[in-house]
Amino acid sequence: MDTGLKTHVLSAGAAATATAAGVLAEGGLVAFPTETVYGLGADAGNAAAIARLYEAKGRPAFNPLIAHVADLGAARRIALFNGQALRLADAFWPGPLTLVLPKALSCPVAELATAGLDTVAIRIPAHKVARDIIKAFGGAVVAPSANLSGHVSPTTAEHVNGDLAGRIDLIVDGGPVEVGVESTIVGCFSDPVLLRPGGLTRAEIERVLGHPLQSPPQDAESEAQPVAPGMLASHYAPRTPVRLNASDVHVGEALLSFGPAKVARRECASVEMNLSERGDLAEAAANLFGYLRTLDKRNADAIAVMPIPEEGLGEAINDRLRRAAVGR
Ligand code: TXA
Numbered sequence: 001m002d003t004g005l006k007t008h009v010l011s012a013g014a015a016a017t018a019t020a021a022g023v024l025a026e027g028g029l030v031a032f033p034t035e036t037v038y039g040l041g042a043d044a045g046n047a048a049a050i051a052r053l054y055e056a057k058g059r060p061a062f063n064p065l066i067a068h069v070a071d072l073g074a075a076r077r078i079a080l081f082n083g084q085a086l087r088l089a090d091a092f093w094p095g096p097l098t099l100v101l102p103k104a105l106s107c108p109v110a111e112l113a114t115a116g117l118d119t120v121a122i123r124i125p126a127h128k129v130a131r132d133i134i135k136a137f138g139g140a141v142v143a144p145s146a147n148l149s150g151h152v153s154p155t156t157a158e159h160v161n162g163d164l165a166g167r168i169d170l171i172v173d174g175g176p177v178e179v180g181v182e183s184t185i186v187g188c189f190s191d192p193v194l195l196r197p198g199g200l201t202r203a204e205i206e207r208v209l210g211h212p213l214q215s216p217p218q219d220a221e222s223e224a225q226p227v228a229p230g231m232l233a234s235h236y237a238p239r240t241p242v243r244l245n246a247s248d249v250h251v252g253e254a255l256l257s258f259g260p261a262k263v264a265r266r267e268c269a270s271v272e273m274n275l276s277e278r279g280d281l282a283e284a285a286a287n288l289f290g291y292l293r294t295l296d297k298r299n300a301d302a303i304a305v306m307p308i309p310e311e312g313l314g315e316a317i318n319d320r321l322r323r324a325a326v327g328r
């Protein structure tokens, strides 16, 4: 549904940064690149802007947002950091890590953005364009991925435009993102919990903590009462059914392959895209959402996906693929 709003697109640079900061200050919605995926930003303290943001994405209002800040000082005005949280922030910020922490006493993030929880998700992105915009705006910016709710996350400005043109004020185009999957989310309470695998691997986090990360409780994927409220099982679904761990290809399927491995009846695929010919998981993560979008447009009976190792960034890739396979 087009709201009739004109969505401007600007190439990243000083002029775009100043315009973006002004639009945010007026309660507008600005999409910008982060190192993980494109985010859709709004003033974290402006409930009306956040309400517009939920509406523009078609996002269930119980699914809270990540506050993006420029430095640790700003983060500490929003949330309470224990020792482990400080260690993780020190090791990985700026970067693809989101921490879920207890809210600070006079937390400036609007209740609507945290969906009424007494915790808040927060990160310092590493992308220069994102950081410049946050600094120029001068406050926290809440930013979910800049896609319609339920679609795969956008890794280019074109993806954002395809989903949100006519619904948001501005898109700052900084080219394709580097990481390609969303940030890793860690809840820092008594024991740190991996709430969402993402662009920072479990192994890197565990190395800094010196012990294994806990897994979220089993009902984390329940739509009725999500633990990481956004961890809805079908969050990343393309329209085409997705068939995981394919060892062969059925006639009429599109093939999403990985590495140099063989797959039976490869010639039956109507189209094939290889996430990484050389089997590199970082390259596969960067290609994942774009390739899913492209294959989704081919009207295939299904997208057959070859197995991807559950190690390093493979944990996040397989998480997104499992969600894609659940369908919407
Ligand atoms: O890489 C990323 O994290 C991107 C870029 C734009 O920064 N953002 C992103 O936002 O992926 P979003 O809204 O698509 O995903 C945020 C996730 C949701 O699953 C949400 O439920 C969870 O963070 N979340 C936010 N606040 C939370 C909280 N207080 N407790 C638990 N989960 C929370």
Ligand code: MG
Pocket (backbone or CB within 6 Å): 144, 145, 153
């Ligand atoms: Mg998202």
